[in-house]
Amino acid sequence: MSTAIRWETRMSDAGMASTAAAALAAIAVAAAAYAVVYPYLGDRKQDVRRRGVVDGRRETLTALEQTAATRRKSVSDTLKEMEERQKKAERISLRLRLQRAGFNVTTRTFWLASAATGLGLAGLTTLLLSPGLTRSVLVVVIGIIGFVGVPRWFLNKATARRQYKFISELPNAIDIVVRGMKSGLPLNECLAIIARESEEPLASEFREVIEQQRVGVSLGEALDRLAQRMPLPEVKFLTIVVAIQQQAGGNLSEALGNLSQVLRDRFRLRLKVKALSAEAKASAAVLASLPPIVTFMLYLLATDYIAVLFTTRTGNFALLACGIWMLMGVLMMRRMINFKF
Secondary structure (H helix, E strand, O other): HHHHHHHHHHHHHHHHHHHHHHHHHHHHHHHHHHHEEEEEEHHOOHHHHHHHHHHHHHHHHHHHHHHHHHHHHHHHHHHHHHHHHHHHOOOOOOOHHHHHHHOOOOHHHHHHHHHHHHHHHHHHHHHHHOOHHHOOOOOOHHHHHHOOOOOOOHHHHHHHHHHHHHHHHHHHHHHHHHHHHHHHOHHHHHHHHEEEEEEEHHHHHHHHHHHHOOOOHHHHHHEEEEEEEEOOOOHHHHHHHHHHHHHHOOOOHHHHHHHHHHHHHHHHHHHHHHHOOHHHHHHHHHHHHHHHHHHHHHHHOOOOHHHHHHOHHHHHHHHHHHHHHHHHHHHHHHEEEEEEO
16 A cells, blocks of 8 residues: 555656756747747837937938038039139130249240340350350250240249249138138128238238128129139139129138138148158259359369360260250159149
């Protein structure tokens, strides 16, 4: 009897253990299934909220993209218009060259000065060289160089010097415009302040812009004429910014502030390039000036020794060949040290 009771107790314990094991297995299977299915279920409210945020971001990005596309189109249209104007006015007159150099003279005065320079150099060559065919040829060549080359070279140097001064003062002038507009002054009054207070050549150029506006010329056209007198990328940037603001609207003071920072960065880059290329330019200048200086010193110290180059046909051809090779070397060195950025 006791044996049967023990047997039944053991059977009941085994059944309970199997039941517990089955329950644990079912719970484990359910947990695994829930872990697998849960990422696909999610919370509907969270999905709706996430979808709303994503849609809002998409709408914001779409609006920004449309604004950026509009600005890019305005910039491209303005650049095309300026390129078309430059192509139409590709031939630069002598009067415009004189304006760019800052010379308030007529073309007749310039040609008279060029003729005087050519005659002066030709007369000096006649006095230095002995009579002969070589002297006649050199007198004609040097006279032509003095009439055409030297005045144009001087004009280009004066233009480059004036443009450098203009670029160095332009960011400060734009800052004056930005501060004036933020304080409530109109753009024309800010430009008038630049025309009164700035240094030359900035004051004279913006004074010309103000005077053109007084006779009925629009600001955009006046700035276009300024870009013709000062054909610089910085002036074109200013013209484009003002033209876009007039066409599409926007915060002009902020755009001009960004432009001022860009111009300062470009000017610093220009100075850095100039500093890094100073050694190469000095070496090129020494190499280019050494042969003429040595030739002149030999002409003064030992005239009979070097006179063969000027009195014989073989010496003339040798001198011409040396001059051509020197010119090629100078042009090559200039190309190597002339950096564009």
